[in-house]
Amino acid sequence: MKLLTHNLLTSHVRGLRPGGGYPLGIQATEVKLSPVDFNAQFVARMVPKVQWAALLQAAQSLGHGSDLPPEPAPGYESDEDFLRRLHHVLLEVEVVEGILRCPDSGHEFPITKGIPNMLLAEEET
């Protein structure tokens, strides 16, 4: 599971307040780094699409918090150094084994072989 993916994921446990299932906390037991071709334009287009605070939090939990600024600076589209660091965090850091935790309910979704299992039991949906 890449951090770009994680940024889009939310918990849908029943009874949560709106937004109560996001962002999911990451507790990783196995992380790997997978090289991905860098495309500046692609990465730049990701910036408005991601929730920055959630991305920061996720990066921090995996030890990459210092790679990113607290906010994207104006003119980031042409800041290659920033884009490369963002590229690395979004696309190259992968959680292979671990747990995603719903912030409000505490429900845990396992990640196995890089695949998050977001299924809920019938009574939880």
Place this chain on the structure above:
Amino acid sequence: MEKEASQLEKDHVHHVYEKIAPHFSDARYKAWPKVQKFISNQELGSLIADIGCGNGKYLHINSKVYKLGCDYCFPLVETARNDGHEVMLCHSLCLPYRNECFDAVLSIAVIHHFSTKERRMQAIKEMARILRIGGQIMIYVWAMEQNRRKFEKQDIFVPWNPSPPSCASGNPCSRGIWKLINQKDKKLALNQHSHKSDGPLEAHRKAKSSSYVGEKEIMCTLFEKSLRWSLVSKSLGSALDLSNQWHQGEICTYCTYNFHLSEPDRKKDFEQTRQSSFMKYISNLLPSCRPISEDNAFEVAVEPGPLVSYHSVAFKSCSKLSQDTKQLQVAADITHDCSSVCLPDLVSHNKDPAVTQQLKIDHHPKQATFCRPQNKSKISSSLEGTGREDTISTQNKQQQTSSNGACLRYYHVFKKGELAELIEHQVPELRIIHSYFDHANWCVIAEKTPGGNI
């Protein structure tokens, strides 16, 4: 109702896909061109969700966009993962994505597996929720109206054929098999047909049989595939294909060949009567020979209906007589397997009292529960309404546990206009841009609008 609908889907979608997942990497499951085009046209940096991605056959397209696949079936998701795709396990009715985060959404051959209108609508609404305003969704569902034939009902069960003969890959197709069998064994079969346990001929037959063993085994395997394919590929709506003389002749030949591998000292008259009834039935079933394709839904469609085990009767009798004959056992297994598919209206075609009698004796209890005649009307109509659920779920459970369990997938095939109407009336946040027919599917491309509930 929800519980029963969910159970039906568990039994006849989820469990089936889990079983058949290893076979999904066959070459026949290629991506449809219009879907490929839809993905390729998404601009650089788009986020795309493939809801019900299966083994990820669309996830490799367009390296300039970020694709996220999800599916309910773990083996399929795992396959996609092993190909390097970003995927997850989830349920379409409860997508684990935040609102409006995707630029495009795909739903290719997915929502026809939902067993109620409400669930189909809910699936579409969930996908609309995760789509950003101005983003597009592409939905493909199996069409009730096919080019050559039409399903009689919208709610159907489609058996899975793990390995149909493939002409493209160079393996002999069923047509070739028929020819092989015809050439090599017709003479043998015809000879045997008119002679009993004649000494020299008997020896000749045995000698010939042994020399053919290797070929026969190969042909049997290929035949097995063809027979399985043929037996289950009767479409509901088609009339009996009596015009297909070629197939009738060939299958008669092969069956005759098989029957004569057994001991000669059986009750020939009875056997021949049953044999000819069975022949008529089988030959009436065969469609014209063409490679099976996942694209063409209806080729394998059958409707839940009264149980027929009477084609298993004929083979069973032969397999009893000659247990060590591999081909007969295989054929018996296939027909027994296929007999759990509940091909419709077969009892009425057979007027032979001997077979009818045998039918009662051989009626397999586990298979029967799914296909009790009195429940035919219940299963075949829409699954809305009360009073059917217990019957359906009980039957389905027992069907699922049938030891020969032909994998039956549930489909709600869509009528022309039904998908568009569902979206127009139930999902106001989507505006249909394009509606068309493609490869036996009804298709819609729609755009997310600011209006409607999210």
